[in-house]
Amino acid sequence: MNESNRQKKVAQIIQEDFAELFRKQAAESKQTFLVSVSDVKVTADLSIAKIYLSIFPAEYRKTIMKEILVNKASYRNYMGQKMGKQVRIIPELNFYLDTTLDDVEQIERELKGEGDNPIL
Template sequence: MESTRQKKIASLLQRDLAEIFRANAASDFPGTLVSVSKVRVSPDLGLCRVYLSVFPTDRSESVMAFCEDQAPKLRAALAQKVRNQLRIIPALHYHLDDSMEYEANIDRLLREGGENPIK
């Protein structure tokens, strides 16, 4: 269970990371929408898992590769934004959030009128 402190830090990091991605989206990955869907912080506040949602989904691998390659620069940009709120910036690990794709697949299956298992 997340503590109140973890939730506050996760919210702060999510907001600032989303702003960083929004500011650099046009130059780093044009024509791609990248949103920070969720941020989870470890209890010791040393590790941060960042879940990214990418549209269109076929560009998700290139965005994830960019995040892994540019991880130190992204962490430094985040440190500049939160330097007055946090003393230590957690290590950032990026994960692809495919929940929107999963939801769209379920919606497509239901709309196609296949066999309804709920009757």
């Protein structure tokens, strides 16, 4: 099932707005961490947005994800202010941790023989 142009447009707006928000939050924080929005998928009826986040360094992941989930309502409110004119309903926001880069890194280590893969 292909995404409609409308879905892609809404997903892009969400991705850009959250990238900006997380960049500001990281800058205001005393810690050095990076939260990037790796992907956003929006359901066909635009009611749910799945937001995939990469968080570095890894030791901050649990804390940051917990904080994001606690603040879900205020993030949705933020999106309402940002995109209220463009959509009738503000999608429900679901956040997921994206570990794709970790997986790639692990595979690269294994291929170099640095992992503990018994086959190599």
